[in-house]
Amino acid sequence: xxxxxxxxxDISEVRKCGEKADAxxxxxLKVLGQGSFGKVFxxxxxxxxxxxQIYAMKVLKKATLKVRDRLRTKMERNILAHISHPFIVxxxxxxxxxxxxxxxxxxxxxxxxxxxxxxxxxxTEEDVKFYLAELTxxxxxxxxxxxxxxxxxxxxxxxxxDGHIKVTDFGLSKESIDSEKKTYxxxxxxxxMAPEVINRRGHSCAADFWSLGVLMFEMLTGHLPxxxxxxxxxxxxxxx
Numbered sequence: 001x002x003x004x005x006x007x008x009x010d011i012s013e014v015r016k017c018g019e020k021a022d023a024x025x026x027x028x029l030k031v032l033g034q035g036s037f038g039k040v041f042x043x044x045x046x047x048x049x050x051x052x053q054i055y056a057m058k059v060l061k062k063a064t065l066k067v068r069d070r071l072r073t074k075m076e077r078n079i080l081a082h083i084s085h086p087f088i089v090x091x092x093x094x095x096x097x098x099x100x101x102x103x104x105x106x107x108x109x110x111x112x113x114x115x116x117x118x119x120x121x122x123x124t125e126e127d128v129k130f131y132l133a134e135l136t137x138x139x140x141x142x143x144x145x146x147x148x149x150x151x152x153x154x155x156x157x158x159x160x161x162d163g164h165i166k167v168t169d170f171g172l173s174k175e176s177i178d179s180e181k182k183t184y185x186x187x188x189x190x191x192x193m194a195p196e197v198i199n200r201r202g203h204s205c206a207a208d209f210w211s212l213g214v215l216m217f218e219m220l221t222g223h224l225p226x227x228x229x230x231x232x233x234x235x236x237x238x239x240x
Contacts, residue, residue, distance in 0.1 A: 080103075
């Protein structure tokens, strides 16, 4: 990767209470997940005001990040750096070395909604109402800031120790969108996409509420409302 390409994925620091952080301030406890881009670690802060605090540390290798992943990483950092909401994951620190990017995020002990749904198949109406209420508040907050989330699905909804949700993974989100301005990118997960995303006629915040409706159906019934033999068939079903 050329030097100018690396510059494209530089991220400015995010500090907690004005405190600067670096990798030496975190003790690695275990690997939570990994991919071609890097790893996510469970870490403990061993220096500073929040010594002893447990976090999830996302470590991304600059040299192996594709252009798409660079843009998603910058988008996630830019959005999370300016958001503080009880139902949205918090970015506590962001810093980098010559070869790596570090994002220090909330660690959610309850896992994700996808895993819970896989085990229980479907939820009670009371549970669904609870999750929908918190998700609606999270989406409304994002929309009030001109942000379309665009990737609502069970895998991107984390649960804390008390069962409350936190929305995560903002790589596909889009800023500066309102009721008058639309975006035309074809992105997200097919089964949760709104018709206006699939036909590329332009979408806004309303697309997130379509995805919320799909998620509600899935939580109540245990299966998706639109699921064809393949991607094309699924898109055809959604557009009917």
